Amino acid sequence: MNSPTSPTPNHRPGQLAMGIGALLVAAVLAIGALSIPSDAGYAGVGPNFLPWVVSAALAVCGVLLIREVLTGGYRQMPEPSGAARGDWRALAWVSAGVLLNAALITTIGFILSCSLCFVLAVRGLRMSEGKPAGGLPQTVKDAVTGILIAAPVYWLFTKVLAVNLPGITASGWI
Structure with a gap:
């Protein structure tokens, strides 16, 4: 039985896990810092x-x-918005974009792999909002937008900051 002075546990199990997870990540970072x-x-x-x-x-x-969890849970936290369940199809599209980017970056270059990641991720995010994923015209528009984002990033890193990123030509511009 709780005493009148002790707070009533009013938290979800995930809240305590977030605090413990943050401490574990901090410990892993500290262990990694020891080797530097x-x-x-x-x-x-x-x-x-x-x-x-x-x-x-x-x-x-x-x-x-x-400390916040043990003293009563996240008291000022609003109720979560969005769907009650996760959208696995949308997650699959976003995950495919990230994984294909990692797998193809040295084969097709930074710009094209990041553009592909953008196209797939945007498709998944649209689906998660309940919007149409988009047909061929939308996919082409997304690909052009991805290239317009990835190309300046590539040039900034390779030409200005002298960071070597994988390209598809020897000139270093693509």
């Missing part, structure tokens, strides 16, 4: 500085989430 050399670089900080900051911030968030 700590030699001071530019401005006196080493390459392991940012992973430690992220790990610490995530650990603080995890502790605060768990």
Whole structure:
């Protein structure tokens, strides 16, 4: 029986899992940060500085989430919106886009693989909203939009930041 001073558990099981999950991810990041050399670089900080900051911030968030759950649950949280069940077909389209991007990026290049990912993900997101997925004209429009997004990103990374991304030509422009 609960005493008058102890809060009544008013949380969903997933709420506690979120806090514990945040602490676990923080621990994994901290373990990974241990393997990064700590030699001071530019401005006196080493390459392991940012992973430690992220790990610490995530650990603080995890502790605060768990404290919130143990003191009564997320009290200010509105009721969830959307469908009661997940849309598995939409998830399949988005997942296919991400997986094909990863599988094809070195074969067909960054721009085309990211554009394919965009086309498939947008189709899945439309379906999740209950809208038509789109026929051939919409797919072509999505592909052009994907290219218009991916190409400047590719050029920014390869030409301005000198980050090597897979292309399909030796010139480095596509």
